[in-house]
Amino acid sequence: MGPAVKIVVSAALILGSGGYLLAESLRDPDTLTYFHGADVVIAQPGQFKDQRIRMGGHVAKGSIMQKPGTLEYQFEVEPVAAMAKFPEALGKTVTVRYTGVVPDTFKDDAEVIVAGRLTPNGAVFEANELVAKCPSKYEAAEKNEKKY
Incomplete structure (x- = not known):
């Protein structure tokens, strides 16, 4: 696996994790x-x-x-x-x-x-x-x- 692929996979994992955390935090209406x-x-x-x-x-x-x-x-x-x-x-x-x-x-x-x-x-x-x-x-x- 080349360096460009590693960067893309890492970025996708980071963005996916951030999106998941954001979605979970907004799911409970008392959060906001x-x-x-x-x-x-x-x-x-x-x-x-x-x-x-x-x-x-x-x-x-x-x-x-x-x-x-x-x-x-x-x-x-x-x-x-x-x-x-x-x-x-x-x-x-x-x-x-x-x-x-x-x-x-x-x-x-x-x-x-x-x-x-x-x-x-x-x-x-x-x-x-x-x-x-x-x-x-x-x-x-x-x-x-x-x-x-």
């Missing part, structure tokens, strides 16, 4: 998870029926509730005003339910991304993933130390 801002989910909840999505926004102040003795949380996510495609959704929120350990950065007004599905009536976002963004500005904690 689209990202939408909370404003889009508020304005067009019917668009996301039976779809797994990622949704981003800010945790509404005072909305975090934890069921005592469990890892079950419910909170409200509001749109990020600077990124809103639907201004009429500003001031409204999406109720999110999440069960699991929450990151240390999860608190009021934190920027979050949740992944999951809307309930059939579109009233609640059932999340199975939660990521809270770190603050964009570092603010050192004040220390009560005497300086010399």
Whole structure:
């Protein structure tokens, strides 16, 4: 077998393997998870029926509730005003339910991304993933130390 044939066979094997991996990864519909801002989910909840999505926004102040003795949380996510495609959704929120350990950065007004599905009536976002963004500005904690 000559060098040209070896190159063609190797290229065919590599392309075939890559094609197989791509086809397998796309076969499961939950593999592709689209990202939408909370404003889009508020304005067009019917668009996301039976779809797994990622949704981003800010945790509404005072909305975090934890069921005592469990890892079950419910909170409200509001749109990020600077990124809103639907201004009429500003001031409204999406109720999110999440069960699991929450990151240390999860608190009021934190920027979050949740992944999951809307309930059939579109009233609640059932999340199975939660990521809270770190603050964009570092603010050192004040220390009560005497300086010399």
